Amino acid sequence: PIRNHDVAELKRLDLAHHLPAQADHKVIAELGGSRIVTRADGCYITDGDGHRILDGMAGLWCVNVGYGRKELADAAYEQMLELPYYNTFFKTATPPTVKLAAKIAEKMGGHLTHVFFNSSGSEANDTVFRLVRHYWKLKGQPNRTVFISRWNAYHGSTVAGVSLGGMKHMHVQGDLPIPGVEHVMQPYPFGEGFGEDPAAFRDRAVKEIEDKILEVGPENVAAFIGEPVQGAGGVIIPPDGYWPAVEAVCRKYGILLVCDEVICGFGRLGQWFGHQHYGIKPDLIAMAKGLSSGYLPISAVGVADHIVAELREKGGDFIHGFTYSGHPTCAAVALKNIEIIEREDLITRTREDTGPYLAKALARLNDHPLVGETRSLGLIGAVEIVREKGTNHRFLDKEGEAGPIVRDICIRNGLMVRAIRDSIVCCPPLIVSHAEIDELVGIIEKSLTEAEPILRALKPE
Ligand SMILES: Cc1ncc(COP(=O)(O)O)c(CNc2cccc(C(=O)O)c2)c1O
Helix, strand or coil: CCCCCCHHHHHHHHHHHCCCCCCCHHHHHHHCCCCCEEEEEECEEEECCCCEEEECCHHHHCCCCCECCHHHHHHHHHHHHHCCCCCCCCCCCCHHHHHHHHHHHHHHCCCEEEEEEECCHHHHHHHHHHHHHHHHHHCCCCCCCEEEEECCCCCCCCHHHHHHCCCHHHHHHCCCCCCCEEEECCCCHHHHCCCCCHHHHHHHHHHHHHHHHHHHCHHHEEEEEECCCECCCCCECCCCCHHHHHHHHHHHCCCEEEEECCCCCCCCCCCCCHHHHHCCCCCEEEECHHHCCCCCCCEEEEEEHHHHHHHHHHCCCCCCCCCCCCCHHHHHHHHHHHHHHHHCCHHHHHHHHHHHHHHHHHHHHHHCCCEEEEEEECCEEEEEECCCCCCCCCCCCCCCCHHHHHHHHHHHCCEECEEECCEEEECCCCCCCHHHHHHHHHHHHHHHHHHHHHHHCCCCC
16 A cells, blocks of 8 residues: 655754664754655665666665565464464574574574574674683683684674674764774775785785784684675775685684674575585574565574583573564564565575676676776675776775765765765565666666766865
8 A cells, every 4th residue: 555655844853853873963963854765666666756767775774575575464463363472582583583583594404503693783793702712711721711703893883783893983882892893904906906916915904914923923813704795895895815714714713603694694605604605614694684675674683503512511591682582573574574575585696696797797887987996795895996997096085075966966866875984785575587687787777877076176185
């Protein structure tokens, strides 16, 4: 049923009573309120002013099966009528929760056998943080408390999530990180290894991890955590061989390996999970977003059998969990979502069809005067904006001016994308068609051309 909305009134209410996430509230006020998105179908969103926009970001990297899936709404409705909510704190569980745990375990395959549920990706990483430290105490190595992650990683917006993350501007706002988190360089060839031999760059990035372990003292290191491909950091695709080398370093010093699959999970990289694309075996994985395609909030931590064995052997309460851990209605929707991904074989389609198609389409932008590099893996990609072709030199010393200018032009031209510093990133729903990929890339190209005179006129302050 298409309900009409009084958009002006909604914007007034938005300004009067709503604080949107991750926003410059001065800017929102100057804009007269947020853009009110009212409907969506397939790969498109529609705002209150009737603009139909190709959603190149799948919401926030999460609507993997696309919008308008009535069967997901039906799954939620039916579960709500039967049992809308119950908790897992009282030695209790509910049918969709345990069925979903089994289904996720099937997709993780092998040694990752159990699942701990939460609502958000941040909470999944908070669970990782506390479970890992608990595990090492059970193992009789209580000194292993330190986590190592990358600068510019994104692991969430909770205190532990921000601390595990490597976004310096987020650390400043919360006087973070909390003690026990160390950061190393991110494996970002275009930004930090420009013109360097890829293998040499890879070895340098991996060596920094080993150096950090030795600096902290291997006996004090609990885990290394990383996204297979960093999403919010700017679609940072590591050089060949990076992840197997990282895994080898972790095994050398007896350190747990954690993959944050919140974006890379559920088909994004052409496998159920990103670590499977890289052929590594993490001890824990965080997942959210594509788990339910964002239709309802649910996240999970996949846990390896040897960690579960330790919990069971030693006993004692792991005193952690959330009211909505294992929420049955969210679990029912996630189960149905996974069923859709299986039924439409969106994993194979991403790996063998639309992923390669996106790579080829993005590559057409390499001839554009403003494009320094295009890169993608599966259905996540980035376009680097440079002042000078053939370099990684940006328009201003302070990165981050050009990206937002190009992004705003893309949105005006009918494409929703994220600007991350001076790059434009995309992460469309896994149902995206070739025609929609062509539309996505075409709008980026058109918008870059429109932006060029504006960017060339930018003067350093
Ligand atoms: C890899 C990763 N890990 C954890 C989280 C946190 O999930 P929750 O948001 O559900 O707590 C994320 C979330 N990713 C995320 C969240 C908010 C903004 C942006 C952006 O691209 O600006 C990206 C993520 O991308």
